[in-house]
Amino acid sequence: MIGVLFDGLAYGSLLFLVSLGLSVQMGLMKFVNLAHGAFAMAGGYACVLAMSRLGMPFLATLPLAFAASAAAGAVLERLLYRRLYGASALDQVLFSIGLAFMSVAAATYFFGAAQQPLRLPDFLRGQVRLGGTDFGIYRLFLLAVVAALTLGLAAVVGRTRFGAQVRAAVDDARTARGLGIDVDRVFLLAFALGSGLAGLGGALGIEVLGLDPSFPLKYMVYFLLVVVVGGAGTLAGPLAAAMILGVCDVAGKYYLPQAGAFAIYAAMVLLLLAFPAGLLGRRA
Amino acid sequence: MTPEPILPSARWRPAEAAIWIVPVACFFLFPGYRVLGSQVFITALFALSLDLVLGYAGILTLGHAAFFGLGAYSAGLLAAHGWGEPISGLAAGALVAACAGFAVSFLVVRAEDLTRLMVTLGIGLLLYEAANRAAAVTGGVDGLSGVAVGKVLGIFAFDLAGTTAYAYTLAVLFAVFVAARRLVASPFGLSLRAIRENRARMPAIGAPVGRRLVAAFTVGAAIAGAAGALLAQTTQFVGLDALGFNRSAEILVMLVLGGAGRLYGALVGTAVFMLAQDRLAGLDPVYWQFWLGLLLVAFVFLAHGGILGAVDALARRAASRRRGGTRP
Numbered sequence: 347m348i349g350v351l352f353d354g355l356a357y358g359s360l361l362f363l364v365s366l367g368l369s370v371q372m373g374l375m376k377f378v379n380l381a382h383g384a385f386a387m388a389g390g391y392a393c394v395l396a397m398s399r400l401g402m403p404f405l406a407t408l409p410l411a412f413a414a415s416a417a418a419g420a421v422l423e424r425l426l427y428r429r430l431y432g433a434s435a436l437d438q439v440l441f442s443i444g445l446a447f448m449s450v451a452a453a454t455y456f457f458g459a460a461q462q463p464l465r466l467p468d469f470l471r472g473q474v475r476l477g478g479t480d481f482g483i484y485r486l487f488l489l490a491v492v493a494a495l496t497l498g499l500a501a502v503v504g505r506t507r508f509g510a511q512v513r514a515a516v517d518d519a520r521t522a523r524g525l526g527i528d529v530d531r532v533f534l535l536a537f538a539l540g541s542g543l544a545g546l547g548g549a550l551g552i553e554v555l556g557l558d559p560s561f562p563l564k565y566m567v568y569f570l571l572v573v574v575v576g577g578a579g580t581l582a583g584p585l586a587a588a589m590i591l592g593v594c595d596v597a598g599k600y601y602l603p604q605a606g607a608f609a610i611y612a613a614m615v616l617l618l619l620a621f622p623a624g625l626l627g628r629r630a
Numbered sequence: 631m632t633p634e635p636i637l638p639s640a641r642w643r644p645a646e647a648a649i650w651i652v653p654v655a656c657f658f659l660f661p662g663y664r665v666l667g668s669q670v671f672i673t674a675l676f677a678l679s680l681d682l683v684l685g686y687a688g689i690l691t692l693g694h695a696a697f698f699g700l701g702a703y704s705a706g707l708l709a710a711h712g713w714g715e716p717i718s719g720l721a722a723g724a725l726v727a728a729c730a731g732f733a734v735s736f737l738v739v740r741a742e743d744l745t746r747l748m749v750t751l752g753i754g755l756l757l758y759e760a761a762n763r764a765a766a767v768t769g770g771v772d773g774l775s776g777v778a779v780g781k782v783l784g785i786f787a788f789d790l791a792g793t794t795a796y797a798y799t800l801a802v803l804f805a806v807f808v809a810a811r812r813l814v815a816s817p818f819g820l821s822l823r824a825i826r827e828n829r830a831r832m833p834a835i836g837a838p839v840g841r842r843l844v845a846a847f848t849v850g851a852a853i854a855g856a857a858g859a860l861l862a863q864t865t866q867f868v869g870l871d872a873l874g875f876n877r878s879a880e881i882l883v884m885l886v887l888g889g890a891g892r893l894y895g896a897l898v899g900t901a902v903f904m905l906a907q908d909r910l911a912g913l914d915p916v917y918w919q920f921w922l923g924l925l926l927v928a929f930v931f932l933a934h935g936g937i938l939g940a941v942d943a944l945a946r947r948a949a950s951r952r953r954g955g956t957r958p
Binding site: 441574 | 684690692737741743747748749751752753759760763875883886919920923924925927929930
C-alpha cells in the first residue's frame with residue numbers, strides 16, 4: 347500500500363517535471379502545444395547518446411539533457427512557435443501535431459524503433475528498507491531531485507525579477523508590455539526553460555517511462571491532462587494534478603490491471619467537466 | 631429592386647458536376663484501383679462529417695474517430711452475428727454513432743476550445759480502451775473478423791475486385807453529400823457559421839446556440855458512423871485502429887489539406903492525401919509520417935485555406951486583374 351503510493355508519487359513527480367513547461371506555454375502564451383513530449387524525448391536521447399557514445403556518467407548527462415532541449419526549444423520558439431501566439435486553437439493543434447509527427451519519424455530514422463536501454467550507476471539501483479517497506483533508491487532520488495527543483499522554481503517565480511515579469515505576463519501580457527517589460531524575451535526564456543525541464547524529465551524518466559520514438563504521442567495525453575486538470579499557468583495546480591494522476595495510474599495498474607488506462611481517461615473526462623478551469627485554475 | 635439573397639445559392643454549378651464525373655470516369659478508366667477508390671470514398675465521407683462539425687460549426691475535436699469506430703463495430707458486429715443486409719447495417723451504424731454523438735455533444739458544447747479538445751480526446755481514448763479490453767465482443771487487438779455481408783439490394787455481391795464496393799460507397803457518399811449540401815445552405819447551416827464566427831452575439835438575435843451545436847455534432851457523428859459502417863462492410867473486418875487517435879488526427883489533416891468549411895475541401899483533401907499515401911507509403915511508413923508532419927506545419931504557415939482556399943485566392947486575383955488591377 348505504501349509502496350504503491352510511493353511509486354505513484356515518484357511517477358507523478360516525473361509527470362510534473364515534464365508538464366511544467368507545458369503549463370507555462372498554455373498559461374503564458376496561451377499555446378496548445380501537443381509537441382511538448384518531443385522535447386522530453388530529445389532530452390532522453392541526449393542522455394542515452396552521451397552515455398553510450400561519449401562515455402559520460404549518468405548524472406553528468408542530466409545537465410546536458412536540459413541544455414539540449416532548452417536550446418531546441420529556444421530555436422523553435424524563435425523560428426516557429428512565436429508566429430502562432432494568438433492564432434486559433436486549430437492552427438496551434440495542427441502545427442504542434444505536425445511537429446510531433448516529425449519528431450517521431452526523425453527519432454525512428456536516427457535511433458531505430460526499439461526501446462533505448464539505460465544502465466543506471468550502481469549507487470542508484472536496488473532498494474532500501476525503511477520501516478518495514480522497501481523503497482527503490484532511484485525513485486527516492488527522483489523525488490528528491492524534483493522536490494529540490496520545485497522549491498528552486500518557486501523561489502525563482504516568487505522572488506526574482508524574472509519571476510515577477512513572468513507572473514505579470516501571465517496576468518495580462520498587454521499591460522505587462524505597456525509597462526516596459528520585454529514580453530517577447532520573457533516568452534523566449536520561459537519557453538526554453540520549460541523545454542529544458544521537459545528534457546531533464548525525459549532523461550530522468552527513461553528508467554520509469556521508457557524511451558522510444560513513440561514517446562511524444564504516447565504520453566501526450568498525460569502531460570496535457572496534468573496541465574488541464576491542474577490549471578495552466580500555476581505551479582501548485584499541475585503539481586497536485588500530477589501527483590493525483592501518478593498515484594491513480596499506478597494504483598489502477600496494480601489493483602485493477604484488467605481496467606487498463608480506462609480509469610484514467612474516465613476520471614479525466616469527469617474532472618474536466620466538473621472543473622473546466624482546472625483544480626486550482628485561474629478563473630477567467 | 632430585389633434585396634441581395636442572404637442564403638448562399640443552392641443551385642448546382644457546372645464545376646461541381648465536373649467533380650462528380652471524375653469518380654464515375656475512374657470507375658471505367660482504372661478498374662485496378664476500385665478497392666482503393668472505395669477506401670477514398672469512405673474516408674471522404676468521414677472527412678465530410680468532420681467538416682460539418684469543425685468547418686461549419688467550429689467545434690474543435692480530436693476524437694472524431696470514436697464515432698467512426700462505433701459505426702464500424704456496430705455494422706461489423708451485426709454482420710458477424712448473422713444480420714448481413716448492408717443497407718440496414720449502414721443505418722444501424724449511423725444510428726448508434728448518432729446516439730453516442732448526441733450524448734457526448736452536451737459535454738462538448740458546454741466547454742471552451744481547450745476543454746473541448748481534451749474531452750473529445752478523452753472520449754476517443756476511452757472508447758479505444760473499452761474496445762481493446764472487451765476482446766470477447768470486439769476481438770480486441772486481433773480485430774473483429776467473420777464479418778459476413780450480404781448482397782447490396784439483394785443483387786450485387788461484394789467482390790474481390792471492389793466493383794460493388796466502389797459503386798456502393800460512391801452512391802452513399804453522393805447521397806450524404808447532397809443532403810449535407812442542402813443542410814449547409816439552409817438557415818440552419820447559416821446559423822452554424824454565424825456561431826463559429828461569433829458565438830457571443832448569436833443569443834442576441836435569438837439563436838439557441840447550444841441546441842444548434844448539439845444538432846450539428848449529432849449529425850456529424852451519424853455521418854462518421856455511416857463511414858465506419860461502410861468500412862466494416864467493404865473490408866469485412868474491423869480493426870482497433872478504427873477508433874485510434876491516429877485516425878482522428880489524420881482525418882483532421884485531410885480536411886485541412888483540402889480546405890475546411892467548404893464541403894468539397896473534404897473530398898479533394900481526402901483524395902489527394904490518400905493517393906499520395908498510396909504512392910509514398912511504398913517507400914517507408916516512417917518517411918510518410920515525417921512528410922505528413924512537414925505538410926501540416928507548412929499548411930499552417932503558408933496555405934491557410936487548404937488546396938481549395940489556394941484555388942479561390944488565385945481565382946480572385948485573376949478576376950481582380952481583369953477588372954483593372956484593384957484588389958477587392
